Amino acid sequence: MDHTRWLDADEQRTWRAFLTANRLVLDRIERQLSQDSGMPLAYYEILVRLSEAPGHTLRMSTLASTALSSRSRLSHAVARLEEAGWVRRRACPTDRRGALAELTPEGMAVLEAAAPGHVESVRATLFDHLSPGQQAALREIVETLIGALSETPEWPAAQDATCATDARR
Amino acid sequence: MDHTRWLDADEQRTWRAFLTANRLVLDRIERQLSQDSGMPLAYYEILVRLSEAPGHTLRMSTLASTALSSRSRLSHAVARLEEAGWVRRRACPTDRRGALAELTPEGMAVLEAAAPGHVESVRATLFDHLSPGQQAALREIVETLIGALSETPEWPAAQDATCATDARR
DNA sequence: GCTCAACAGATGAATGCTCAACTACATTGG
DNA sequence: CCAATGTAGTTGAGCATTCATCTGTTGAGC
Numbered sequence: 001m002d003h004t005r006w007l008d009a010d011e012q013r014t015w016r017a018f019l020t021a022n023r024l025v026l027d028r029i030e031r032q033l034s035q036d037s038g039m040p041l042a043y044y045e046i047l048v049r050l051s052e053a054p055g056h057t058l059r060m061s062t063l064a065s066t067a068l069s070s071r072s073r074l075s076h077a078v079a080r081l082e083e084a085g086w087v088r089r090r091a092c093p094t095d096r097r098g099a100l101a102e103l104t105p106e107g108m109a110v111l112e113a114a115a116p117g118h119v120e121s122v123r124a125t126l127f128d129h130l131s132p133g134q135q136a137a138l139r140e141i142v143e144t145l146i147g148a149l150s151e152t153p154e155w156p157a158a159q160d161a162t163c164a165t166d167a168r169r
Numbered sequence: 170m171d172h173t174r175w176l177d178a179d180e181q182r183t184w185r186a187f188l189t190a191n192r193l194v195l196d197r198i199e200r201q202l203s204q205d206s207g208m209p210l211a212y213y214e215i216l217v218r219l220s221e222a223p224g225h226t227l228r229m230s231t232l233a234s235t236a237l238s239s240r241s242r243l244s245h246a247v248a249r250l251e252e253a254g255w256v257r258r259r260a261c262p263t264d265r266r267g268a269l270a271e272l273t274p275e276g277m278a279v280l281e282a283a284a285p286g287h288v289e290s291v292r293a294t295l296f297d298h299l300s301p302g303q304q305a306a307l308r309e310i311v312e313t314l315i316g317a318l319s320e321t322p323e324w325p326a327a328q329d330a331t332c333a334t335d336a337r338r
Numbered sequence: 339g340c341t342c343a344a345c346a347g348a349t350g351a352a353t354g355c356t357c358a359a360c361t362a363c364a365t366t367g368g
Numbered sequence: 369c370c371a372a373t374g375t376a377g378t379t380g381a382g383c384a385t386t387c388a389t390c391t392g393t394t395g396a397g398c
């Protein structure tokens with residue numbers, strides 16, 4: 001019994017174009033950032049989030065849920081950023097198992113140096129090619145998706161399969 | 170002189186939502202495929218392309234430019250797919266430096282087994298949340314981007330910096 | 339015909355990400 | 369107050385991708 005709801009021709013085309021466009025856009029952004037500032041987009045985003053936080057400091061878990069998801073990824077990333085001297089780790093005063101990440105002045109300087117080139121490439125890659133109507137439509141679409149997908153966990157950021165072991169008891 | 174064309178509030182919001190939505194969508198698709206079929210999306214796409222080719226065979230470079238870009242990536246990927254037995258490498262009869270990739274019957278079977286779950290997850294992740302109008306708008310937007318970005322090489326798939334050494338002669 | 343640049347692929351090191359443990363602390367229920 | 373469970377974060381192995389480099393082949397110009 002094959003009750004698969006296959007994609008029709010239009011959907012196929014949309015899906016493949018979606019994948020291709022994403023790759024084209026993100027590859028460019030990522031490449032520009034890597035070449036000009038020596039950091040991947042994910043690290044840039046971490047610095048941005050920290051720069052916007054009060055005291056340039058954020059709890060690890062907060063930072064993880066803000067656009068980054070996986071805790072493991074953040075740990076590795078912050079470890080590298082700390083080596084580079086852009087970020088410093090501090091103990092959380094209220095919760096002794098917590099950790100705070102703080103943007104250093106050097107990190108702030110690097111971020112400020114990277115920002116213009118990055119913004120320019122975002123503009124040149126994405127916005128310059130879309131009409132105001134398309135930009136509005138794009139925003140509506142992606143916000144719809146975020147609403148739909150972040151409220152339906154299914155596998156939210158729950159990377160720990162701790163549940164799997166006890167679920168059938 | 171700071172002539173950076175910064176993003177205004179609307180653009181900021183669109184860009185961040187774009188990044189978030191992409192991550193949400195692709196993470197789900199990728200996770201479903203990895204869990205249920207043990208392969209990343211990139212490999213699945215290679216199998217799809219081969220399955221659609223005459224004789225289930227495609228030249229490596231053709232396969233690379235079809236949705237995959239980087240030649241190096243394809244080499245590594247096909248090496249893994251060959252280990253798994255989904256793909257076989259053959260010599261190109263007309264060009265002795267070329268190589269052909271051929272989908273094996275086992276690879277075809279694996280692809281057919283993986284397809285329903287993948288399609289279902291694409292539907293559940295993307296299409297089910299978008300109105301027909303949004304789907305049409307999305308397609309128009311991503312096709313616009315593809316048109317704009319693939320015609321402007323800048324760094325198309327030209328990963329080889331051979332030009333850099335002679336450009337200034 | 340030879341030379342030299344372009345092309346097709348492969349390869350290895352380095353990097354970032356995922357997954358599955360694991361440690362340490364906190365919190366809840368009895 | 370103590371056990372059990374949940375939470376915060378780290379760590380290391382495995383894998384995919386990237387970059388730079390390298391080999392071998394083709395093709396164009398002299």
